[in-house]
Amino acid sequence: MKLYCAPRTISIAVTTLLYESGIHWEPIRVDIAGGEQTRPDYHAINPKGRVPVLMTPEGALTETGAILEYLAETAAPGYVPADPLARARMREVMFYLASTMHVNHAHKMRGRRWANEEASLADMTAKVPQTMTASCAYIESLIVGRYLFGADPTLADFYLYAICTWLEGDGVNVSQFPKLSAFIEAMEATSGVRQARAAGLII
Ligand SMILES: N[C@@H](CCC(=O)N[C@@H](CS)C(=O)NCC(=O)O)C(=O)O
Known part of the structure; x- marks a missing residue:
């Protein structure tokens, strides 16, 4: 593959x-x-x-x-819960990450998708710390354990971790979110993240 x-x-x-x-x-x-x-x-x-x-x-x-x-x-x-509602909850987060949090982040470097005027682009960039912090606050309210839904990771955790690698650059003070900080730490300890880092695919 x-x-x-x-x-x-x-x-x-x-x-x-x-x-x-x-x-x-x-x-x-x-x-x-x-x-x-x-x-x-x-x-x-x-x-x-x-x-x-x-x-x-x-x-x-x-x-x-x-x-x-x-x-x-x-x-x-x-990495997919067997229970239908738990599975839907996982997808609920994944859709949020795709449709809202990723898009918030893209307003920093990819504003030209939505606007042409320099002032519009600057305004979109300036808003990113605020929108990404608001997204983090929402995610913080969802986390119930080491991972989003408890002791075991689901697909949504891999998705969320990728977005977390952008937070510092997006001007988010992650330390104000203790559950999200612990989640990032847990993901950093996984073999998947360690191998991706060693391969230069996370920098
Ligand atoms: N909805 C797509 C978005 C993919 C996407 O926007 N990828 C970005 C990197 S995070 C990209 O390839 N950007 C290149 C560009 O905008 O030219 C997905 O979730 O896979």
């Missing part, structure tokens, strides 16, 4: 799950800063010009949440 990925991106959610699960896979690093994702040959793989992309035996799969779910069903069992 091959994953198009890059450090500092949401693809960390997938790289950490892949390493944690001991799946045989190969990272294909995309030079995001150099704009590799904007080039026609990359658009042939993902017309959206983003990472991550998982190359499955049947073709390319995009969207972090979809990739995590696919891996859980095909290669990395044990």
